[in-house]
Amino acid sequence: MKISLILVCIAACLMLLGVQAMADFGIWIQVNPNNTTSVANPYYSADDSGYSGIWTWPFNYHGAVFVSDSDTKYHENCPMLTTTITGLDPTHIYAVTVDYLDYSKQGLACGIQAGLAGSPLTLCTAATGTLESTYDGSVDLYYQVVGQISGVSSFALNVDDTPAQGLRTYYQGLEYKDLGEAPVPEPSALLSLLGGVAGTFGYSLRRRK
Numbered sequence: 214m215k216i217s218l219i220l221v222c223i224a225a226c227l228m229l230l231g232v233q234a235m236a237d238f239g240i241w242i243q244v245n246p247n248n249t250t251s252v253a254n255p256y257y258s259a260d261d262s263g264y265s266g267i268w269t270w271p272f273n274y275h276g277a278v279f280v281s282d283s284d285t286k287y288h289e290n291c292p293m294l295t296t297t298i299t300g301l302d303p304t305h306i307y308a309v310t311v312d313y314l315d316y317s318k319q320g321l322a323c324g325i326q327a328g329l330a331g332s333p334l335t336l337c338t339a340a341t342g343t344l345e346s347t348y349d350g351s352v353d354l355y356y357q358v359v360g361q362i363s364g365v366s367s368f369a370l371n372v373d374d375t376p377a378q379g380l381r382t383y384y385q386g387l388e389y390k391d392l393g394e395a396p397v398p399e400p401s402a403l404l405s406l407l408g409g410v411a412g413t414f415g416y417s418l419r420r421r422k
Contacts, residue, residue, distance in 0.1 A: 239308070239390025243276050244296055249372075253292035264289045268374075275348050276385060278314060281374035284322065284381040291374045295330070296387060299367040306363040306392040309370060310356040314383035315339045318351040324380035329360045330369035336378065356388060363395045 242248065246257065257268040257279065264287045271277030281291040301307060311327035317339055326334040335357070342355030362368045368389075374382040 239310075239388045241312070241386055241388045242296070242298060243386045244279060244294075244384060245277060246270065248298070249279065249294050249296040251292045251294050256292050256294070266290055267292070268294070272383070274314070274352070275354075279372075279382075279384040281382040283374040283376040283379070285379035288376060289374070290376040291382075293371055293373045294384065296370045296372065297367060298370075298387070298389065301362075301366050301368065301389075302391075303364050303366050304394055306361055306395050307368070308358055308361050308390045308392055309368065310358050310388045310390075311337060311370065311372065311384075312345070312354060312356045312386045312388060313337060313342070314385055315342075315353045315355055316351075316381070316383075318353070322380050323383060324375045324378055325382045325384055326373040326375060327357070327359050328371055329362065330371055332360060334371060334373055335359060336375065338380070354385065361392070 250256070253267070255267055257270040258265075259269070259271065264282050266289055268291045269280040269282075272280040279294060282289040283291065309329060311325060313323070313325040315323045315338070317323065324336060324338040326336055328334040337355070337357040337359075339353065339355060342357040345354045345356050347353050359370065370387050372384050
C-alpha cells in the first residue's frame, strides 16, 4: 500500500514538472509556463473569456493545454510560443513532434503551426498528423513530426495559432525520440574528402596561372 502511494506521488510530481514517461513516439513533454514562453508579456491567462489575443492556460483536458480561439468565430491572434527542452546528448540524433488536440468530431476545425527554432512553421491538422489517441470518443490527440536535431544539448520548438486558416489551436505538448548516435565519418572517408578538396584547390590554382 505504501509503495503504491509513493508511486502515485512520483507520477503526480512528474506531471507537474511537465514530464511523463516514454510515450508511443518518444519522451512526452507536457507544456506549461515553466518550459514554454513568449516574447510577449503577458502571453497567457487562466481566464481569457474576453478573447484579448493571449493564450488561455491552463485549459484542463487530459492535461493542461495552451488554447487560442483563432477560429472564424473569435478571430483571436495570440503571440508565438517557444518551448525549450534541455538535457540532450549532443552525440545523438533526435526526432521531434508537436502534440495537439482536434475537436473536428464536435464540429470545431482545429490546427496548429509548429517548427524547430530557425526553421519555417508547418501547419499541422488532423489531415496531416498521426492519430495518437481519442478522448471521450470525440476529442482526438494528434502528433506530427516537425524535424530532427543533432549536435546540441537543447532545442526550442516554436508554436503559433492559426487565425489565417480560421482554426482553433490546442497545444498539448511535444515529444522527442532518441534515434541513436549520429554517424561519425570513417577516417578513410575524411582523408578522401580532404584529398578531393586539396585536388580541387590545386586545380583552381593551376588554372589561374
